[in-house]
Amino acid sequence: MEPIQIIQILAFLSLTTFVFVVSGKKYVAIYRNISMGKAENSSPDKSLRWKNMLRIALGQGKMFTNLPVAILHLCVYVAFVFTQIELIEIFADGITGSHRILYNSIQFSWFTGLYTAIISTIEILSLLALIATFFFLARRNMLSIPRFRKTEMEGWPHRDANIILYWEIVLVTCIFLMNGADAALHPDEYRFIFSSNLGPALLGGLSENTLHLLERIGWWGHITGVLGFLIYLPYSKHLHILLAFPNTFYARQKPAGQIDNLDSVTQEIKLMMNPDTAFAAVDPAAEIPTFGAKDVGDLTWKNLLDAYSCTECGRCTDQCPANLTGKKLSPRKIMMDTRDRMEELATFRKSSSEEHDGKGLLSDEYVSVEELRACTTCNACVEACPVMINPLDIIIQMRRNLILEQSKSPEEWNALFNSIENSNAAWAFPASDRLKWTEN
Amino acid sequence: MELQVKTMAQLTAEGQSVDVLFWVGCAGSFDDRAKKITRAFAKILQNCEVNFAVLGSEEGCTGDPAKRAGNEFAFQMAAHMNIDILNGYGVKNIVTTCPHCFNILKNEYPSLGGSYEVMHHTTFLQNLINEGRIKLTDADVFKGRRITYHDSCYLGRANGIYEAPREVLAQLDAELVEMKSCKSKGLCCGAGGAQMWKEDEPGEERINTRRSREMADTKADIVAANCPFCMTMLRDGVSKQNLEGKMHVFDLAELIAAGQGIQDINLD
Structure with missing residues (x-):
């Protein structure tokens, strides 16, 4: 094994350990806060x-009230979920210091076909996600959509939303850089839908060393982007990508109109109401409910x-x-x-x-x-x-x-409460008036 | 037709049983406009020979506005008294013309010991129509008219009832048009959550003003409501749009009673 590989393995291991420890602490803190x-x-x-x-x-069932936005969101969502498959190999490569370990070690032709299909799907989804991200950036920054312009969105919340969108662009760019440089290095090897054409076409003239460097930049850029996102996530509004699942699972199931009785x-x-307890001495040790x-x-x-x-x-x-x-x-x-x-x-x-x-x-x-x-x-x-x-x-x-x-209650509400308590009615009419409607 | 309404107390004293209690509500009892809705619905019940009664002076506020304002204590005291009376008469079925009373009786009384089969009058009307007990002999009074239906929050989003009122309205010989915000996206009239009893918080406009623009956009002759509080707010909205005389707000019960020919309706 070459020294550069050993350095990369060590760098990868220390980076992932650092990220899992730091982000893990934050996720535990959030769990404690919710508790x-x-x-x-x-x-x-x-x-x-x-x-x-x-x-x-x-299934994003409640997104589809606004179809165009739902489709854009779906592109990013599906790309995000599906790209996780590629992370399996990226992690395996990182730990072993190898290159496309799954592709190179499983030599069955059906697996090579499946591998190409998966990477190609990731490329299609990534392109769709990239397009959606540009739409989202435009919607947030160039169009005046009221819900993005409310006062509570000023400052950090607005920046937070943009940071995630820029992040998405970097992640997708790194995937294409990695695959494209790889395809340019081995033009007869890979059959990825976009990068096997775009890679050689755009990067074909570069030296082998430069291509190798670009592939490494893509690979490291992608994995540090993903790991960085893991740290950023619990500080950002973007935590919904994880918590949407428990939140819908534990969502209340009663009719929306039902407010729990205290x-x-x-x-x-x-x-x-109980004469035995109404006039009994209050236990001074008893906790006063709030x-x-x-x-x-x-x-x-x-x-x-x-x-x-x-x-x-x-x-x-x-x-x-x-x-x-x-x-x-x-x-x-x-x-x-x-x-x-x-x-x-x-x-x-x-x-x-x-x-x-x-x-x-x-x-x-x-x-x-x-x-x-x-x-x-x-x-x-x-x-x-x-x-x-x-x-x-x-x-x-x-x-x-x-x-x-x-x-603390507005005066008019005090009058309302008084009526309900004293006249059994929402307005201070006597009970005897309740049948007046029958008189025409 | 002559209204003949009996109370639970009267019928119990006479040893008679009652199929369904008509819960009138405070607005239906005291608000002059809402009283007309109460009368229209009582006439329909009487016309369809439904064996019903009211509580009369024994009815009390359900506690809805207190509860929504945050006064859980006033609510539970009110609920406690009402449940004593309802259970005392052994009431099983309740129908009400107010979606706030409907929601709270149906959803919030059971855990306090008051479990009843509760129905809003729009669903009750739909059932009567489906059973063939309502004959709309005069439905042609609505011929050539446009009706738009306003979803109340407490019937719609709160309890998921969007279709029953529309099916009832479809029986009338009129054209049904929807407002821009309707069904699960229906815009509130502004009265719920005890807002009816206080001044608005500072803002640019009143909620019913915004709603009245959507009403005006439909160019409807009639706005159909299902709630006495929406009624107040929507009528106020009509006058804000200077549409008095051109746009009329009626409760579904009033429209059906007119279609049955048991209550006059003024559409001019």
Whole structure:
């Protein structure tokens, strides 16, 4: 084995070890953050879970409300999934210091045919993904599509989206560089659909050494790109490529209109209604229940998984009647805030012996009262999400905190609550008026 | 026709059983416009000889606006009282003309001890039509008219009912047109989530103003609603577009009652 091969093996092993350790830590941290949430109150249908995951995550079932965009997204998605096959050989080559180890060591003609077919498919899909990526860059940066231009997308979220798209271009370019240089080096060997023609045509005049170098640049560029992506992913909105699967699997299955009843309130009412307990002395050691959510730890783990699954596409905000009419509420921002707040709290806990930094998700820094009050609970955001995120569930839990813990309520709502509590009616009419409609 | 409505209390005292309870709701009881919907639906029930009753003074707010506003306590107190009364009468079937009452009775009462077969009146009407119990003798009053249907959030997205109301409307001798946002993408009227009871948050326009532009674009004569709160919002939208007299908002029950010839309808 030549020294350059040994150097490459060592470089590959140390790079992959580094990436797996660093990214692994971050993925574990995300798992811990999601575990901050409370238990979910549901009795799911197991087979529906699988169906949802297969139809909506794997099959992209909810993307097809906008066909052109769905097709562009599908190109990138299928290319991404299918290209993983090539990674098997890239890893094998990296560890052994060999070159196209599968192609060269399995000499059956059927395997050579299969290998050529797979690489050619990867090339076709990569080209489609490349075209889609240019469309996406144009849509995001040149066209004024409202959902990409909302205030919550300014700065990092906008850059994050572009970085991933540029990254995609680099990855695809490296694949073609690697295959093309290889094809130019061995013109009679490979029959890859694009690079066996383009490679010799564009790079054919170059020296063998240069071609070899270009092939290495392509190979190393691709694998460092993939490994770098693994590190970048948990810091980016792009985590949905992994979390869409558990998120659709664990998605709520009840009718969208059903808001869970708070068990703690049911218990309080039972105690009140029961004459044996209503006037009994309160046990001072008993834990006082808190109602609704003020911070991420008050939400359920599914709410938190939702936040990490959000790719900030803004289909929710695009359908939100409050946002469409210029109100501050944006369901996407609720999800982004939930995630940012989780990260902030986790960072605080790392450097402090205290459990809590005194801040909260329900605050002017994150989700404001004005945003929460603008929601009509219409479920348009829930319906629009391609990965079954439920922003409304979080909004309702924070509304509960405002009313039940902080007694923060608009005057008109206080009048509404008074009517319901005192007149059993949404307006302060006497019960005796309830039959007046029969009088004509 | 003369309305004859009995309460559960009356019928129970007379020792009679009731097939279905008509849950009128607060809007249907107190809001002047919504009361007309209540009357129209009661007339249909009576005309189809449905054995029904109402709770009258024993009915209370379901607690929907309190719950959506975040006041779980007020909601559960209200639910508790209603469930006591409903269970006391042994109610099995409920029909209601309000999709908010429908949603909360159907989905949120069961875990508090109130399990009933709950139906929204649009589905109930569809069943009556399918059973041949509704005869639309006067459906030609809608001849040459355009009707557009507004999906309420609590019937549509919340409970997935999009087709029943459209099938009911298809019985009328009119042309059905869809708004730009319809079915699962239907645009809210702006009243849900207890917004009906408070001023809007600061913004560029009201939600019903936006919806009214989509209504106007259809050039429909009639906007069909299925919710008393949408009714208020959509009528307000019609006046914002200066379409009073040209565009009319009616509940499905009113349209069917007119088609049956048991209630007059003014389309001018």
